[in-house]
Amino acid sequence: MRIDIVSLFPEMFSGPFDASIIARAREAGVLEIAVHNPRDYTDDKHHVVDDYAYGGGPGMVMKPEPLFDCVDAVQAMAEPRGRVVLLTPQGRLLNHDVVAELAAAPRLILICGHYEGVDERVREHLCDDEISIGDYVLSGGEPAAIVVVDAVARHQPGVLGSELSLEEESHAQGLLEYPQYTRPAIYRDLPIPEILLSGHHAEIAKWRRRQSLIRTARRRPDLLAKAELTEEERRIVRDELATD
């Protein structure tokens, strides 16, 4: 897939996009990323991208023309036109389902908002979607764009070591992940759970599922409402929440 990012601070992406999973996805050719600066799409001497708010009030607002012109040019660079997504704390909350939906698109254009906001006509007539990564305010959409690109990259075929890792991991099944251990089996007098040394794969799978359920019940009971559980699993959850 192709992701175009529209940002006043393109330099914020050089580190994150050149390491780990995102770099691997780009090298594998399953993810193409391009960053564009709306300041390059201004025609005045000072390349102004923001202005005072009509009606007054504190803070500057991102002007519509550089964003519209930048997105028009970016859409003309390749096919298809792509879904235009504004990153804003007012958007719909990013979660596993939203990531899967975004990852299935052939092309995304992510606009990073800045200053106190973006001219409303950009939201209404340029963007197809608005995404937030949580209920707190960032000074700009750039860190959120990095979060979206990372989460979406992990869904591209061949990016993870095994396709199973995606299915098994936290949130894919609506549950938190079970505890993981690696060697040594005893570290600073702390042993790993014995079951993991038993070689009984079915018992280990059962233990892990139970740990996922207990952990989710303790830490994120809100997730359990959506999870698909058997009667037996519901019972485990009830028992866990009953013991304080």
Ligand code: 6GU
């Ligand atoms: Cl997408 N942008 C900004 N500026 N702040 C945020 C956000 C996005 N998501 C959460 N906070």
